[in-house]
Amino acid sequence: MITAEGIIDAHHHVWDLSVRDQDWITGQELALLRRDFLLADLDSAARAAGVTASVLVQTIDGPQETPELLALAQGSDLVAGVVGWTDLTSPDVARALAALREKPGGAYLVGIRHQVQGESDPLWLMRPDVLRGLAAVAEAGLVYDLVIRPHQLAAAYETARLLPDLTFVLDHAGKPPIASGALRPWADTVRLLAALPNTVCKLSGMVTEADWDRWSVEDLRPYAGTVLDAFGPRRLMFGSDWPVCRLAATYTDVIDAAKELTAELHLTERREVFTGTAPRTYGLTAIGSPAVQEAPCA
Secondary structure (H helix, E strand, C coil), X not given: CXXXXXXXXXXXXXECCCCXXXXXXCCHHHHHHCCCECHHHHHHHHXXXXXEEEEEECCCCCCCHHHHHHHHHHCCCXXXXXXXXXXXXXXXXXXXXXXXXXCCCHHHEEEXXXXXXXXXXXXXXXXXXXXXXXXXXXXXXXXXXXXXXXXXXXXXXXXXXXXXXXXXXXXXXXXXXXXXXXXXXXXXXXXXXHCXXXXXXXXXXXXXXXXXXXXXXXXXXXXXXXXXXXXXHHHEEECCCECHHHHCCCHHHHHHHHHHHXXXXXXXXXXXXXXXXXXXHHCEEECCEECCCCCCCC
């Protein structure tokens, strides 16, 4: 069972380059990631760090990866849910989601994500066809993960406002410009998004937005403090972003940083960040037994 004694990692990835290329891994600076990262590798790293359950998140915008992730989840005693992909611009989103749920491991599908950060149109989320697709995601009882950059936060706010029945999960705190030290306008728009009750945020991906070689917990603190204050512990969840985090930190380093950043919270509030918000948002109750999603608390 998922309990308060363990940590839930609400965001990680796996890939096998012999099955499918990760075409976003380019250039020398990402060379560390150009190798296979398998579920067995994750399991070893996660168990050593005190993680007892996790959410596996898509990396490729295409139809082949998600069924593979669902099948992996079905065979794992660590993965409790999968955030997959479907073409939100298609008129058949509802049918596509139903088909995914018929696949092996389909019960593990808890959310959908698209690499919006790579879209050239900053208003991509507000396109009529995308809004129609997102409405189908809500109708299916799934959540939607937002992987966006700061300049796309305003569109995310408008989209979440237009679709109050859909829970939006902001991955990596919206990728704030930690390396530059700038807080605004990121902080202002994040607070605007957080004012909507159907939004949740992941305390994840921060080390790779900082200086990879010289980051410190103090560099992260203003940004973590902003989302803690804006969303509150009951709408904030920990995620490692493994193996991408390895560009700047080990799995254990990321967990230790998150613990330090939340050290001043009451014990019950810390439990929300590390074990409470993810199951409530994604509908996870036990390994191998996804539950019906509940709306996040305001």
